[in-house]
Amino acid sequence: MADLENKIKIEGPQSPLTYAALTTHGDQPTESTTFMDMLEEVECKKCKDLKEKLKAAEAANKFPEPSEDVLNFMESVLSIYRPRSVMAAQQGRKRLLSGYDVYIPNVMWNNIESSSGQSGRRLLRNLIRAVFTESELAESAGLGLRKQTVGSKSPLDPKKVQCLKLFVNNYCEKNKWVIPSVTEVNKVFADAVGRARSIQKHT
CATH class of the missing domain: 1.10.10.2590 (BEN domain)
Known part of the structure; x- marks a missing residue:
């Protein structure tokens, strides 16, 4: 999270938050890319990864037993x-x-x-x-x-x-x-x- 915050810069009181770079995810945002836009993109990637893992578990018929908290x-x-x-x-x-x-x-x-x-x-x-x-x-x-x-x-x-x-x-x-x-x-x-x-x- 600290690395993510270091990549954010504020251009002015009326300007949106933008990423200077997102080398962690291999993306090159444009000047108009907002902070929320990039967050949504990151979350979508996480969702895709999770769906792939669930599909693999379903195919192998190996689901872990849920805990009491779950x-x-x-x-x-x-x-x-x-x-x-x-x-x-x-x-x-x-x-x-x-x-x-x-x-x-x-x-x-x-x-x-x-x-x-x-x-x-x-x-x-x-x-x-x-x-x-x-x-x-x-x-x-x-x-x-x-x-x-x-x-x-x-x-x-x-x-x-x-x-x-x-x-x-x-x-x-x-x-x-x-x-x-x-x-x-x-x-x-x-x-x-x-x-x-x-x-x-x-x-």
């Missing part, structure tokens, strides 16, 4: 350009974690938060009931920790399970609640499945 940026962009119908459907809902499509109505979240009593296990139990239906719980194999046989039930959605585990862990750590152990987390899920099966059996 995913968050993409989400913020999508929130601006997402169709209004989709945005309207998500209004009034809380997204538990970025990168997971797990939402809870704000009213329900407020009840969950206030009724958890600073207990990580109770928070997880309430979230399980909010995220999974009784049918999903009753007809599942829970976390799938036990040995499964052919034709047996499938475990709960692993992405939702992972989201709940991470959210509870982060929430407890942030609010200085006791973080439930792995054994306690597994038992909470097992109890939720057992409860749902019992309700389904008696209905």
